[in-house]
Amino acid sequence: MTDHRQRPRRRGQGELEVQVLSALHEAEGPATAGWVQERLGGDLAYTTVITILTRLLAKGAVTRERVGRSFAWTPASDEAGLAARRMRKVLDGERDREAVLASFVTTLSPDDERLLRELLGRPETERED
Numbered sequence: 001m002t003d004h005r006q007r008p009r010r011r012g013q014g015e016l017e018v019q020v021l022s023a024l025h026e027a028e029g030p031a032t033a034g035w036v037q038e039r040l041g042g043d044l045a046y047t048t049v050i051t052i053l054t055r056l057l058a059k060g061a062v063t064r065e066r067v068g069r070s071f072a073w074t075p076a077s078d079e080a081g082l083a084a085r086r087m088r089k090v091l092d093g094e095r096d097r098e099a100v101l102a103s104f105v106t107t108l109s110p111d112d113e114r115l116l117r118e119l120l121g122r123p124e125t126e127r128e129d
Helices: 015-026 033-039 046-058 079-092 097-106 110-121
Strands: 062-067 070-075
Touching: 015 033, 015 046, 015 070, 033 046, 033 070, 046 062, 046 070, 079 097
Parallel strands: none
Antiparallel strands: 062 070
């Protein structure tokens, strides 16, 4: 006889990291791992949340500060900065950067292409903001 009970869905690679970062972005300041665990519905083990936060720390996506015997965690950048970090990671993984960038630009909408040209036309000191 087969067991037809539903097993919990496996999360995709990086999905937990995205969920943890999203929770941290919702916090009004630095948040503890326990707060993140509660925010995600409590179905994750505390140790799993700590593992994800530690991985994010190694990737430079979060920072932490000691608060008593624990740590409080903060995203290292805003949502746009995190998206840019992911895009850069994909680009860094490719051998032919020129082809990837050319292909990317040709798929942009006219408005996005215009915006990109405006951004690239700014003085370098303005682009770092």
